[in-house]
Amino acid sequence: MNSLIPSHLEQEIQSRVARIASELVSAGIDAMLVADNVGLYYVSGRVYAGYAMVMADGTARYFVRRPCDIDGVDYIRKPEQIAELLGSVPAVIGMQWDSLCVSDYNRLSKAFEGSRIVDCSAIMRRVRAVKSPYEIDLLRSCGLKHKEAYSHIPEIYREGMTDVELQIEIERQLRLHGCLGIFRVHGESMELFMGNILCGDNADNPTPYDFAMGGAGQDPSIPVGANGTVIADGNAVMVDACGNFNGYMTDMTRTFRVGELPELAMKAHRLSIDINRRLAQEGKTGVEAKRLYEIALEMVQQSGMDDYYMGHRQKAGFVGHGLGIEINEAPVLAPRSRDILAEGNVIAVEPKFVIPGVGAVGIENTYVVHDDGMECITLAPEEIISLN
Amino acid sequence: MNSLIPSHLEQEIQSRVARIASELVSAGIDAMLVADNVGLYYVSGRVYAGYAMVMADGTARYFVRRPCDIDGVDYIRKPEQIAELLGSVPAVIGMQWDSLCVSDYNRLSKAFEGSRIVDCSAIMRRVRAVKSPYEIDLLRSCGLKHKEAYSHIPEIYREGMTDVELQIEIERQLRLHGCLGIFRVHGESMELFMGNILCGDNADNPTPYDFAMGGAGQDPSIPVGANGTVIADGNAVMVDACGNFNGYMTDMTRTFRVGELPELAMKAHRLSIDINRRLAQEGKTGVEAKRLYEIALEMVQQSGMDDYYMGHRQKAGFVGHGLGIEINEAPVLAPRSRDILAEGNVIAVEPKFVIPGVGAVGIENTYVVHDDGMECITLAPEEIISLN
Numbered sequence: 001m002n003s004l005i006p007s008h009l010e011q012e013i014q015s016r017v018a019r020i021a022s023e024l025v026s027a028g029i030d031a032m033l034v035a036d037n038v039g040l041y042y043v044s045g046r047v048y049a050g051y052a053m054v055m056a057d058g059t060a061r062y063f064v065r066r067p068c069d070i071d072g073v074d075y076i077r078k079p080e081q082i083a084e085l086l087g088s089v090p091a092v093i094g095m096q097w098d099s100l101c102v103s104d105y106n107r108l109s110k111a112f113e114g115s116r117i118v119d120c121s122a123i124m125r126r127v128r129a130v131k132s133p134y135e136i137d138l139l140r141s142c143g144l145k146h147k148e149a150y151s152h153i154p155e156i157y158r159e160g161m162t163d164v165e166l167q168i169e170i171e172r173q174l175r176l177h178g179c180l181g182i183f184r185v186h187g188e189s190m191e192l193f194m195g196n197i198l199c200g201d202n203a204d205n206p207t208p209y210d211f212a213m214g215g216a217g218q219d220p221s222i223p224v225g226a227n228g229t230v231i232a233d234g235n236a237v238m239v240d241a242c243g244n245f246n247g248y249m250t251d252m253t254r255t256f257r258v259g260e261l262p263e264l265a266m267k268a269h270r271l272s273i274d275i276n277r278r279l280a281q282e283g284k285t286g287v288e289a290k291r292l293y294e295i296a297l298e299m300v301q302q303s304g305m306d307d308y309y310m311g312h313r314q315k316a317g318f319v320g321h322g323l324g325i326e327i328n329e330a331p332v333l334a335p336r337s338r339d340i341l342a343e344g345n346v347i348a349v350e351p352k353f354v355i356p357g358v359g360a361v362g363i364e365n366t367y368v369v370h371d372d373g374m375e376c377i378t379l380a381p382e383e384i385i386s387l388n
Numbered sequence: 389m390n391s392l393i394p395s396h397l398e399q400e401i402q403s404r405v406a407r408i409a410s411e412l413v414s415a416g417i418d419a420m421l422v423a424d425n426v427g428l429y430y431v432s433g434r435v436y437a438g439y440a441m442v443m444a445d446g447t448a449r450y451f452v453r454r455p456c457d458i459d460g461v462d463y464i465r466k467p468e469q470i471a472e473l474l475g476s477v478p479a480v481i482g483m484q485w486d487s488l489c490v491s492d493y494n495r496l497s498k499a500f501e502g503s504r505i506v507d508c509s510a511i512m513r514r515v516r517a518v519k520s521p522y523e524i525d526l527l528r529s530c531g532l533k534h535k536e537a538y539s540h541i542p543e544i545y546r547e548g549m550t551d552v553e554l555q556i557e558i559e560r561q562l563r564l565h566g567c568l569g570i571f572r573v574h575g576e577s578m579e580l581f582m583g584n585i586l587c588g589d590n591a592d593n594p595t596p597y598d599f600a601m602g603g604a605g606q607d608p609s610i611p612v613g614a615n616g617t618v619i620a621d622g623n624a625v626m627v628d629a630c631g632n633f634n635g636y637m638t639d640m641t642r643t644f645r646v647g648e649l650p651e652l653a654m655k656a657h658r659l660s661i662d663i664n665r666r667l668a669q670e671g672k673t674g675v676e677a678k679r680l681y682e683i684a685l686e687m688v689q690q691s692g693m694d695d696y697y698m699g700h701r702q703k704a705g706f707v708g709h710g711l712g713i714e715i716n717e718a719p720v721l722a723p724r725s726r727d728i729l730a731e732g733n734v735i736a737v738e739p740k741f742v743i744p745g746v747g748a749v750g751i752e753n754t755y756v757v758h759d760d761g762m763e764c765i766t767l768a769p770e771e772i773i774s775l776n
Binding site for chain 1: 394424425429433434435436437438454485486487488489490491492493494507509552553556557559560563564566568569570575576577579580581582594596597598606608609610611634635702713
């Protein structure tokens, strides 16, 4: 066993490698080259500079580019040395085409001349979507800290605050509770700093990013979220902030209010809680992910709340998503999703509503999928909480 | 002119597009397809969902994938529509291979069947390295806010604090001064949350990332920076935190102390200031970037401080770097750099030292390159500042 891997993680990493290897065998791929930080973290338990090669026989080799006090690994200066160190190059090598940039791909393809390079993004996505008991423990621990940090939100609110000022104090609370701050997103489609706090009609401002909610943001360089709106009487304030406390993250949204909200907003919020309850019952091993999307939509339509659901002027096309190391993992709860829920999936469910003149309402919870339903691991109170 | 672009930016954007176009002509490329958020922000003044096509004739077209209240742009659902909208596809299309992932590249290559696709990463990097007066104004504004936020550091220090606790309060101060928080890095080699605060011997812990300094970090999922060290008497505390206040960012490091530091640390810090002064004189249009690296190294060697320079157990191989929208732009001040300094380059110079038993000392400033020297835009006091 490689000393790159912390000893308490040896079995865990062996099991992850074995699961990848099994997928490689099915796909006729001899080895997967892991080249991105998230992938390296997954197959070794730590981020390091270099590469990992997961072999179809269930073993893995670790190539470290930058010295980091680790014995028993292969040190390299450049990726071209990997082929030498392996002796013979695998006939078919998988790489993650959805994260590898073209320049790196070209260089690596040359370094493994003679190998056929194929895409194994889907394999990695599928394997990572099913969390191990160890990973689920990390996620449960995130949920507890996330809840504890959110419990301080009412006490940090001050009359006349802007959404940005409230967000800054929420960020601080999260960080004081151990949040690492960094918010990992797969791909280029989304960027966010630590979270999205939406107040009043800013919730109805569209964003270019593929998030459930929008917001104009503070600057055209990062057009999402809080925009300096002064939190006023009758406003809903939706808090959806980073739950990364240990490399894994929970996703949890709670709604707050200043003064009283109109019945339409209260009704929408109750519906969001009801949808969460219902999906927690319906979501179980073997259920199609898109079925959960459909059930949520049916409930919204039966309540006549379509106009406000998942945005008002601009609507998001999903109601939930897998998460773990990154905020956007498989499975996806969307109409065209082909994902089938499995024991160990971890998904965030976020039926949200934008009520003009009020703001965004609703909740988001993170769940672990089991054979008999979904276990909620973000247990903060779900009702709308008064800030004043 | 396209209404995607704010009216006060029309001329600025026209000029950026013209500079890209001129490079395209030289390289025999008919058009550049911009597909990443940073690139879109550069060629339009805002991040949006979609693509831009910069033509060799100096015009640009903007294709928007997600409705965002903009008139007069071409709305698309998928990139395949761009070719249709263009009528005829350009014979040679440049794409940024250093940011585009292989899956997207494959899809776009198909969408422009018949075109030859070439790499234009270097063109974009070269054009963005020379900042316009407008961009330099944004950067100067960052420098002022960055300085103001740092001025509060002594008052937020409390005896017995850990480096992480101090960092959290610094993050809050930066955010209260308008910092957007997000820290954009080009490529996959570096990740950081808002900044690096290093205290005592944690400064000597190696990191896998290509930063000037290291630090073990709080978690193996993001192994860099503060690690929970209690700030003790005789410690140096180096603060290098995010200066992104408007989409552009300054980079500024200052060193603080608790109690007295040994003469070796004080000497190293003075040397860092001296190197900054000297490079500010030597850095001017036409000078090789690597020459600045060499001058800094000569000064360090003459002082006999090599052992501590740019890290102690692990050393960084550069003394400065370009920056703007991202923290790692051209030019690079490193021994093998081929960059030649030009009016409008913006570079951070960071000669730093790690003193065992004390911590990291030195300063980092951001400079604008002019024909007659470099203008410092990060003007916080440079001496080591006492926290107690």
